Amino acid sequence: MTKRIDVNNLNVFYGNFLAVEDVSLAIEPKAVTAFIGPSGCGKSTFLRTLNRMHEVIPGARVEGEVLMDGVDLYGSGVDPVAVRRHIGMVFQRPNPFPTMSIAENVLAGVKLNNKRISKSDAEDLVEGSLRGANLWEEVKDRLDKPGSSLSGGQQQRLCIARAIAIKPDVLLMDEPCSALDPISTLAIEDLIQELKNDYTIVIVTHNMQQAARVSDKTAFFNIAGTGKPGKLIEMNDTPTMFSTPSEKATEDYISGRFG
Amino acid sequence: MTTTDKPTAVTAAGTPLTAHTERAANKVFFGLSATAATLILVTLAAVATFLLVEAWPALTDTSGEVAAKISWVRPDEGQSLIELAGFLVFGTVLISAVALLIATPLSIGIALFISHFAPRKLAQGLGYMIDLLAAIPSVVYGLWGAIVVIPVLQPAYEWISTYFGWIPLFAPAADGTISSTGRVAMSAGIVLAIMVVPIITAVTREVFLQTPKLHEEAALAMGATRWEMIRMAVFPFARSGMIGATMLGLGRALGETMAVYMILSVGLSYSFGLFNAASHNTIASFIAGQFPEANTQGVSALIALGLALFIITLLVNMLARWIVARRAEFSGAN
Numbered sequence: 265m266t267k268r269i270d271v272n273n274l275n276v277f278y279g280n281f282l283a284v285e286d287v288s289l290a291i292e293p294k295a296v297t298a299f300i301g302p303s304g305c306g307k308s309t310f311l312r313t314l315n316r317m318h319e320v321i322p323g324a325r326v327e328g329e330v331l332m333d334g335v336d337l338y339g340s341g342v343d344p345v346a347v348r349r350h351i352g353m354v355f356q357r358p359n360p361f362p363t364m365s366i367a368e369n370v371l372a373g374v375k376l377n378n379k380r381i382s383k384s385d386a387e388d389l390v391e392g393s394l395r396g397a398n399l400w401e402e403v404k405d406r407l408d409k410p411g412s413s414l415s416g417g418q419q420q421r422l423c424i425a426r427a428i429a430i431k432p433d434v435l436l437m438d439e440p441c442s443a444l445d446p447i448s449t450l451a452i453e454d455l456i457q458e459l460k461n462d463y464t465i466v467i468v469t470h471n472m473q474q475a476a477r478v479s480d481k482t483a484f485f486n487i488a489g490t491g492k493p494g495k496l497i498e499m500n501d502t503p504t505m506f507s508t509p510s511e512k513a514t515e516d517y518i519s520g521r522f523g
Numbered sequence: 524m525t526t527t528d529k530p531t532a533v534t535a536a537g538t539p540l541t542a543h544t545e546r547a548a549n550k551v552f553f554g555l556s557a558t559a560a561t562l563i564l565v566t567l568a569a570v571a572t573f574l575l576v577e578a579w580p581a582l583t584d585t586s587g588e589v590a591a592k593i594s595w596v597r598p599d600e601g602q603s604l605i606e607l608a609g610f611l612v613f614g615t616v617l618i619s620a621v622a623l624l625i626a627t628p629l630s631i632g633i634a635l636f637i638s639h640f641a642p643r644k645l646a647q648g649l650g651y652m653i654d655l656l657a658a659i660p661s662v663v664y665g666l667w668g669a670i671v672v673i674p675v676l677q678p679a680y681e682w683i684s685t686y687f688g689w690i691p692l693f694a695p696a697a698d699g700t701i702s703s704t705g706r707v708a709m710s711a712g713i714v715l716a717i718m719v720v721p722i723i724t725a726v727t728r729e730v731f732l733q734t735p736k737l738h739e740e741a742a743l744a745m746g747a748t749r750w751e752m753i754r755m756a757v758f759p760f761a762r763s764g765m766i767g768a769t770m771l772g773l774g775r776a777l778g779e780t781m782a783v784y785m786i787l788s789v790g791l792s793y794s795f796g797l798f799n800a801a802s803h804n805t806i807a808s809f810i811a812g813q814f815p816e817a818n819t820q821g822v823s824a825l826i827a828l829g830l831a832l833f834i835i836t837l838l839v840n841m842l843a844r845w846i847v848a849r850r851a852e853f854s855g856a857n
Binding site: 355430 | 642643735737738739740741742743744745746747748751755756759760762
């Protein structure tokens with residue numbers, strides 16, 4: 265159920281402003297692909313085009329192709345709502361629904377897809393998803409408590425459980441650890457390693473060590489200056505990127521000379 | 524600090540840690556805000572006391588001496604002060620309920636359209652227009668209702684009563700007819716609804732706009748449609764705000780005097796028939812009607828009715844608070 269994504273000559277616009285220019289890359293299934301780069305280089309914007317979440321912002325549009333197993337996600341007749349049901353997303357800050365309990369949060373997406381689910385199926389799914397997100401042992405006695413009663417790291421794992429409960433093909437993570445402490449970060453990174461057995465994972469991170477630790481492939485984005493569009497500089501296997509990058513800009517960024 | 528030889532409270536740089544010039548401003552501000560808060564309590568207590576003291580002669584009138592001096596209290600016709608209050612409370616609550624039933628869904632729809640569906644320019648213009656509606660005096664609403672709205676609505680009442688007369692609310696009176704003038708509880712309710720819409724819309728719109736982007740995006744990213752996102756993220760977040768807004772609207776509907784006074788053909792009954800002539804009246808409109816010609820005893824009785832209105836609004840507010848507090852744990856405030 266994991267799928268590959270191929271992006272061909274993608275331009276992302278906000279109104280008339282070109283935010284990301286001419287990106288072509290391939291995202292392999294059952295692997296972790298990391299996007300790194302300085303702030304404002306368009307890596308988050310680009311990530312959000314992969315499940316058409318950028319369209320939430322008025323005026324945002326793209327030119328080019330995003331192919332998931334050969335199907336263009338921007339083809340005519342493709343419903344962005346359906347795209348998002350196949351490509352799940354975890355955000356920078358944990359965002360469980362405050363009005364729902366832990367169990368209801370996990371089931372939120374499933375209830376959208378098919379309204380009726382038997383009680384035992386629902387319980388199994390809650391347990392399975394929470395186990396999948398390494399959260400089950402910590403919350404199994406308080407599934408009816410509000411999701412916002414958990415710690416930040418637990419909330420983020422709850423969000424991952426919520427995302428994998430709808431069994432997506434791809435999981436996008438937009439700086440999932442940037443609001444978390446080191447121990448919670450470690451827990452999420454371990455989880456990403458386990459999840460990549462079942463999902464195609466794309467992660468945006470500010471933290472280069474994190475990219476080096478968790479990803480198989482790394483893409484480096486950069487921006488020439490304020491008001492200029494972000495570009496993909498290079499993409500390669502993570503060890504190669506961090507040892508012998510082919511571009512000077514990549515080397516400068518990775519060695520901490522800027523960014 | 525429990526050190527034996529107290530070090531003087533001065534930092535290395537020599538700036539003292541104790542004295543602080545802003546202390547005075549702090550005290551003044553505290554004093555002002557505390558006074559304002561106290562004033563609210565005092566006003567509430569003063570109003571309650573006034574109502575109780577002034578209404579006391581009428582409330583404690585067991586022998587009927589006070590009642591005998593009030594022309595509109597007729598115990599022999601089933602209109603003792605208590606019975607009168609019963610009719611009026613019923614009429615007030617019925618008409619306000621009609622107003623709220625119409626206004627709440629309408630307002631929430633408008634607020635949602637402004638906050639989540641309309642393009643920004645249209646939303647701004649629309650929001651401004653809605654606010655303007657709130658600025659129209661109730662006398663004007665009354666005139667407009669009596670002269671323009673009622674003649675338009677009356678044929679509609681006829682139609683509804685013919686085909687949906689089996690619903691008690693739309694049933695014709697005992698003689699098989701409905702009001703030919705249209706000056707009925709339904710008309711009062713509709714005009715009140717229009718008056719209440721701007722209040723509920725303005726408050727709910729603000730609450731809807733404050734829904735955290737994070738939660739909206741969480742819903743959308745799971746593949747929620749816009750409507751599903753609203754049900755999943757916006758409504759639960761805005762729940763207490765929506766209840767609060769409805770209660771504000773109810774407060775206006777319960778207390779509104781002029782428009783009801785000008786529209787309604789008054790009467791006293793416990794009829795649920797919204798289209799029946801001379802069947803209902805509200806407390807506020809009744810007080811306005813009787814006050815100019817009331818004698819001392821009459822004023823006391825009217826104030827007793829005012830006390831009843833005060834108690835209704837108090838109960839409504841307590842109910843609203845209870846509803847909001849019931850799921851406080853899940854409100855997102857924590």
